[in-house]
Amino acid sequence: MVKDWDLNKIFRPVMKKGASFADIFAEDVEIKSIVLEDNKLEKVIGGNDIGVGLRAIKDLKTIYAYTNELKKSAVFSLSQEMKTVLDGKSAFSPKTWSFSPYPKRFNIIRDPKEILVKEETDLLHFANKVARSVDQCVKQVRVVYSAKVQKVFTANTAGEATSEERVSTLFLVHVVAREGDIIQTGYEPVAEARGFSFYQKRG
Numbered sequence: 001m002v003k004d005w006d007l008n009k010i011f012r013p014v015m016k017k018g019a020s021f022a023d024i025f026a027e028d029v030e031i032k033s034i035v036l037e038d039n040k041l042e043k044v045i046g047g048n049d050i051g052v053g054l055r056a057i058k059d060l061k062t063i064y065a066y067t068n069e070l071k072k073s074a075v076f077s078l079s080q081e082m083k084t085v086l087d088g089k090s091a092f093s094p095k096t097w098s099f100s101p102y103p104k105r106f107n108i109i110r111d112p113k114e115i116l117v118k119e120e121t122d123l124l125h126f127a128n129k130v131a132r133s134v135d136q137c138v139k140q141v142r143v144v145y146s147a148k149v150q151k152v153f154t155a156n157t158a159g160e161a162t163s164e165e166r167v168s169t170l171f172l173v174h175v176v177a178r179e180g181d182i183i184q185t186g187y188e189p190v191a192e193a194r195g196f197s198f199y200q201k202r203g
Contacts (some may be wrong), residue, residue, distance in 0.1 A: 001026055001028065001070060001151075001153050002024060002026045002052075002099075002153040002154075002155060003097070003099035003153060003161070003163065005072040005075070006072065007024070007095070007097060007155055008092075008094040008095060009072075009076060010024065010054070010072065010075055010076050010079050011024075011079070011092070011095075011157050012079075012092050013076075013079040013080055013082070013083040014054075014056040014063070014079055014082050014083050014086060015056075015090065015092040015157060016083075016089070016090060016091070016092050017083045017086035017087070017088055017089065017090075018058050018086050018087065018088015018089055018090050019056040019057060019058045019063075019086060019088075019090075019157075020057055020058060020059075020090075021056070021057045021156065021157055021158070022054070022055060022056040022057070022156065022157045023054075023055050023154060023155065023156035023157070024052065024053070024054050024055075024075070024153075024154065024155050024156070025052070025053045025055075025152070025153075025154050026051070026052040026053075026070065026152070026153045026154075027049075027050065027051060027052075027150055027151060027152050027153075028048060028049075028050045028070065028150075028151045029048060029049040029050070029148060029149070029150045029151070030046075030047075030048050030113065030148070030149045030150075031045075031046065031047055031048070031049060031146070031147075031148050032045070032046045032112060032120075032146065032147045032148075033045045033046075033144070033145070033146045033147075034117070034120055034121060034124060034144070034145045034146075035142070035143070035144050035145075036121070036124040036125065036127075036128055036141075036142070036143040036144075037140075037141075037142045037143075038140070039128065039141075041121060041124070044117065044121075049068075050068060050070045051066060051067065051068045051070075052066070052067055052068075052069075052070060052074070052075050052078075053065070053066045054066075054075060054078045054079060054082065056082055056086070058086055058088060063082050063085060063086070065078040065081060065082055066078075095157065095158075095159040096159065097155050097159060097160075097161040098161060099153070099161050099163045100163050103151065103152075103163045103164045103165040104162075104163065104164040104165070105164060105165040105166070105167065106167065106193060106194065108167050108194065108195040109194070109195055109197040110195040110196040110197045111149075111167070111195050111196075112147035112148075112149060112167065112169065112195055112196055113149055115147075115195075115196045119196075120145055120196070123145065123171075123199065124143045124145055127143045127171075127173050128141050128143050128173075131143075131173055131175050135177065137177040137178060137179045138175055138176075138177050139176050139177060139178045140175065140176035141173065141174070141175050141176075142173070142174040142175075143171075143172070143173050143174075144170070144171070144172040144173075144174075145169075145170070145171050146169070146170040146171075147167075147168070147169050147170075147195075147196070148166075148167070148168045148169075149165065149166070149167050150165065150166040150167075150168075151164075151165050152164050152165070152166065166193065167193065167194065167195055168191070168192070168193050168194075169190075169191070169192055169194060169195065169196065169198045170189065170190070170191045171189070171190045171191075171198065171199065172187060172188070172189040172190070173187060173188050174186075174187040175187065
Protein backbone atom coordinates (compact mmCIF):
# COMPACT_ATOMS: atom_id res chain seq x y z
CA MET A 1 0.00 0.00 0.00
CA VAL A 2 1.50 3.38 1.05
CA LYS A 3 4.95 1.95 1.67
CA ASP A 4 5.32 1.20 -2.05
CA TRP A 5 4.29 4.68 -3.23
CA ASP A 6 6.43 7.64 -4.22
CA LEU A 7 5.46 9.76 -1.21
CA ASN A 8 7.73 12.64 -2.20
CA LYS A 9 5.68 13.03 -5.37
CA ILE A 10 2.47 13.14 -3.31
CA PHE A 11 3.74 15.62 -0.72
CA ARG A 12 5.65 17.90 -3.08
CA PRO A 13 2.66 19.87 -4.55
CA VAL A 14 1.39 21.08 -1.17
CA MET A 15 4.80 21.56 0.41
CA LYS A 16 6.01 23.77 -2.44
CA LYS A 17 2.92 25.95 -2.01
CA GLY A 18 3.84 26.91 1.54
CA ALA A 19 2.61 24.05 3.73
CA SER A 20 4.81 23.56 6.79
CA PHE A 21 3.74 19.97 7.36
CA ALA A 22 1.78 17.23 5.58
CA ASP A 23 0.86 13.67 6.38
CA ILE A 24 -1.00 10.73 4.92
CA PHE A 25 -3.23 8.14 6.57
CA ALA A 26 -4.29 4.97 4.76
CA GLU A 27 -6.41 2.11 6.03
CA ASP A 28 -7.82 -1.19 4.87
CA VAL A 29 -10.47 -2.44 7.31
CA GLU A 30 -11.90 -5.96 7.16
CA ILE A 31 -15.26 -6.05 8.94
CA LYS A 32 -17.53 -8.90 9.99
CA SER A 33 -20.91 -8.33 11.67
CA ILE A 34 -23.55 -10.84 12.80
CA VAL A 35 -26.94 -10.03 14.38
CA LEU A 36 -29.34 -12.51 16.00
CA GLU A 37 -32.83 -11.32 16.87
CA ASP A 38 -36.15 -13.02 17.60
CA ASN A 39 -34.35 -16.39 17.87
CA LYS A 40 -32.96 -16.23 14.35
CA LEU A 41 -30.03 -14.79 12.46
CA GLU A 42 -31.00 -11.47 10.92
CA LYS A 43 -27.69 -10.38 9.39
CA VAL A 44 -24.36 -11.90 8.47
CA ILE A 45 -22.29 -9.20 6.82
CA GLY A 46 -18.64 -9.03 5.79
CA GLY A 47 -16.58 -6.68 3.69
CA ASN A 48 -13.76 -4.17 3.44
CA ASP A 49 -13.63 -0.41 3.94
CA ILE A 50 -10.62 1.30 2.42
CA GLY A 51 -9.53 4.89 2.19
CA VAL A 52 -6.70 7.39 2.21
CA GLY A 53 -6.63 10.82 3.83
CA LEU A 54 -4.14 13.58 3.02
CA ARG A 55 -3.60 16.57 5.33
CA ALA A 56 -1.53 19.73 4.95
CA ILE A 57 -0.92 22.47 7.53
CA LYS A 58 -0.08 26.09 6.77
CA ASP A 59 -0.14 28.99 9.23
CA LEU A 60 -1.92 26.81 11.82
CA LYS A 61 -4.72 26.08 9.34
CA THR A 62 -5.48 22.57 8.16
CA ILE A 63 -6.47 21.40 4.68
CA TYR A 64 -7.76 17.84 4.39
CA ALA A 65 -8.93 15.63 1.53
CA TYR A 66 -10.00 12.00 1.37
CA THR A 67 -10.51 9.28 -1.23
CA ASN A 68 -11.74 5.69 -1.04
CA GLU A 69 -9.48 4.73 -3.94
CA LEU A 70 -6.40 2.97 -2.64
CA LYS A 71 -4.31 4.15 -5.57
CA LYS A 72 -1.31 6.47 -5.56
CA SER A 73 -2.66 8.25 -8.66
CA ALA A 74 -5.88 9.11 -6.78
CA VAL A 75 -3.95 10.47 -3.80
CA PHE A 76 -1.63 12.47 -6.06
CA SER A 77 -4.75 14.04 -7.61
CA LEU A 78 -5.85 15.04 -4.09
CA SER A 79 -2.52 16.75 -3.55
CA GLN A 80 -2.87 18.60 -6.84
CA GLU A 81 -6.32 19.83 -5.84
CA MET A 82 -5.23 20.83 -2.35
CA LYS A 83 -2.38 22.99 -3.62
CA THR A 84 -4.87 25.24 -5.40
CA VAL A 85 -6.10 26.62 -2.07
CA LEU A 86 -2.58 27.37 -0.83
CA ASP A 87 -1.01 30.70 -1.71
CA GLY A 88 2.54 30.37 -0.44
CA LYS A 89 5.84 29.27 -1.86
CA SER A 90 8.54 27.21 -0.22
CA ALA A 91 11.24 24.65 -0.87
CA PHE A 92 10.76 20.94 -0.36
CA SER A 93 13.54 18.51 0.53
CA PRO A 94 12.76 14.90 -0.45
CA LYS A 95 12.56 12.44 2.41
CA THR A 96 13.11 8.72 2.86
CA TRP A 97 10.63 6.62 4.81
CA SER A 98 11.23 3.27 6.43
CA PHE A 99 8.28 0.95 7.01
CA SER A 100 8.55 -2.19 9.13
CA PRO A 101 8.02 -5.36 7.02
CA TYR A 102 5.68 -6.61 9.75
CA PRO A 103 2.94 -4.28 11.03
CA LYS A 104 2.84 -3.72 14.79
CA ARG A 105 -0.04 -5.44 16.54
CA PHE A 106 -1.08 -6.87 19.89
CA ASN A 107 -0.63 -10.56 20.50
CA ILE A 108 -3.91 -11.98 19.16
CA ILE A 109 -4.68 -15.50 20.37
CA ARG A 110 -7.54 -16.15 17.94
CA ASP A 111 -7.57 -13.93 14.89
CA PRO A 112 -11.17 -13.08 13.82
CA LYS A 113 -10.19 -13.72 10.20
CA GLU A 114 -9.54 -17.37 11.04
CA ILE A 115 -12.82 -18.07 12.87
CA LEU A 116 -15.56 -19.96 11.04
CA VAL A 117 -18.96 -18.29 10.86
CA LYS A 118 -20.55 -21.34 12.46
CA GLU A 119 -18.51 -20.91 15.63
CA GLU A 120 -19.47 -17.26 15.79
CA THR A 121 -23.17 -17.90 15.24
CA ASP A 122 -23.10 -20.73 17.83
CA LEU A 123 -21.90 -18.18 20.37
CA LEU A 124 -24.78 -15.84 19.50
CA HIS A 125 -27.32 -18.65 19.84
CA PHE A 126 -25.83 -19.60 23.21
CA ALA A 127 -26.01 -16.00 24.48
CA ASN A 128 -29.61 -15.76 23.29
CA LYS A 129 -30.50 -18.97 25.13
CA VAL A 130 -28.84 -17.83 28.36
CA ALA A 131 -30.51 -14.40 28.27
CA ARG A 132 -33.96 -15.91 27.74
CA SER A 133 -33.46 -18.45 30.55
CA VAL A 134 -32.93 -15.75 33.18
CA ASP A 135 -36.62 -15.05 33.65
CA GLN A 136 -39.90 -15.68 31.86
CA CYS A 137 -40.39 -11.91 31.73
CA VAL A 138 -37.69 -11.68 29.05
CA LYS A 139 -39.59 -11.17 25.79
CA GLN A 140 -36.97 -10.00 23.30
CA VAL A 141 -33.26 -10.63 22.94
CA ARG A 142 -30.91 -9.13 20.40
CA VAL A 143 -27.30 -10.32 20.17
CA VAL A 144 -24.66 -8.52 18.12
CA TYR A 145 -21.15 -9.66 17.26
CA SER A 146 -18.72 -7.51 15.31
CA ALA A 147 -15.03 -8.00 14.56
CA LYS A 148 -12.69 -5.62 12.82
CA VAL A 149 -9.13 -5.97 11.54
CA GLN A 150 -7.75 -2.56 10.57
CA LYS A 151 -4.47 -2.21 8.66
CA VAL A 152 -3.10 1.32 9.05
CA PHE A 153 -0.22 3.09 7.34
CA THR A 154 0.90 6.64 8.08
CA ALA A 155 3.73 8.85 6.83
CA ASN A 156 4.58 12.54 7.15
CA THR A 157 6.97 15.16 5.82
CA ALA A 158 9.14 14.87 8.93
CA GLY A 159 10.25 11.49 7.57
CA GLU A 160 8.24 9.49 10.10
CA ALA A 161 6.22 6.40 9.16
CA THR A 162 4.13 3.77 10.94
CA SER A 163 2.58 0.45 9.99
CA GLU A 164 0.21 -1.38 12.30
CA GLU A 165 -2.70 -3.78 12.46
CA ARG A 166 -5.50 -3.16 14.96
CA VAL A 167 -7.88 -5.95 15.97
CA SER A 168 -11.08 -5.17 17.86
CA THR A 169 -14.15 -7.15 18.86
CA LEU A 170 -17.62 -6.12 20.03
CA PHE A 171 -20.19 -8.43 21.61
CA LEU A 172 -23.49 -7.03 22.84
CA VAL A 173 -26.67 -8.52 24.31
CA HIS A 174 -29.80 -6.34 24.42
CA VAL A 175 -32.84 -7.55 26.35
CA VAL A 176 -36.46 -6.37 26.65
CA ALA A 177 -38.41 -7.65 29.64
CA ARG A 178 -42.09 -7.20 30.36
CA GLU A 179 -44.30 -7.87 33.36
CA GLY A 180 -47.84 -6.63 33.07
CA ASP A 181 -47.73 -3.02 31.90
CA ILE A 182 -44.10 -2.55 32.93
CA ILE A 183 -41.48 -2.78 30.19
CA GLN A 184 -37.76 -2.47 30.82
CA THR A 185 -34.70 -2.78 28.61
CA GLY A 186 -31.07 -3.47 29.38
CA TYR A 187 -27.90 -4.35 27.55
CA GLU A 188 -24.40 -5.60 28.30
CA PRO A 189 -21.58 -4.76 25.86
CA VAL A 190 -18.06 -6.15 25.72
CA ALA A 191 -15.62 -4.26 23.49
CA GLU A 192 -11.95 -5.13 23.50
CA ALA A 193 -8.79 -4.86 21.42
CA ARG A 194 -8.45 -8.62 21.08
CA GLY A 195 -9.59 -11.50 18.91
CA PHE A 196 -12.29 -14.15 19.29
CA SER A 197 -10.79 -15.29 22.59
CA PHE A 198 -12.49 -12.30 24.28
CA TYR A 199 -15.28 -14.47 25.76
CA GLN A 200 -13.20 -17.41 26.89
CA LYS A 201 -11.80 -15.66 29.94
CA ARG A 202 -15.37 -15.39 31.17
CA GLY A 203 -16.18 -18.97 30.27
